[in-house]
Amino acid sequence: MVAELIKNKQDLYDTDYNLWVLETVNKLKKRDLDSLDWNNLIEEVLDLSRRDKRKLESLLMRLIEHLLILRYWDSEKEINRGYWQREIINFRKQIKRILKDSPSLKPHLKDVFEECYQDGRDIASQYSQLTLDTFPEKPIAPFEQILDENWLP
Template identity: 45%
Template sequence: MSSTLYDTDYNQWIEQTAQQLRERKFDCVDWDNLIEEIEDMGKSQRRALESLLTRLLEHLLKLSYWREEKERSGNHWASEIVNFRYQIHKRLEESPSLNPKMESIYAEVFPVALKSVSKLFLLPSDARISLKQALDDDWFPES
């Protein structure tokens, strides 16, 4: 199998591909790798949302249910919640086609957040944070 520029110097491949596209030298473009990279860009946007939503849910669960630690860490968690919400909203503004996928992303990551937080303290069996609550800038768990 022969190595391509894509395999040996990724940054140079990007620069060269961009230049070829600018100059409309379409017959020179490494189409297979370019298509793969574009598809990966879309996947990375979804993965970023998955990660941000997981972290957001973890912090909301801590703020909601970890009474023993709340006095010491509650303000930090609240600050992180504001930051995660901002980042999620910003990504959804930049890629509005991800909005309809948020329910399925939530269904995928909420169990992960529950499992993660349950390693820190005992969660009640009915522990819940809805997607609507999680994304609502004005909603915080009651004290």
């Protein structure tokens, strides 16, 4: 059965992704370039960059959400401050690690900062049940300060 799947590389990609990856790695190790499924391999490599971008965007939104909640959700501040601060530290460290591995992604993160801020603002409003107007439309701090491990609002 596996041999049948391997014969048709397009079908293998569609029917057993894990096996396709293992076979592709095996072919690359052997330098068997002629039998590679080039179209899907190129798509997968491009998708690696898209995944890191999406992960960074998600982390930045969550970071902004928690910074806003820490700053503006006064009725819950004393009870939840430690949790929110721990989450803020966690998100910053994850962002820092990804940017350390791929510094070329930092300009992308700067480019989507405003959009991530608005999304984080919306999520903070939904989570806290505070009105969206509670949170400023303009970012509460510049991009670099949002990432600064020593800054809290």
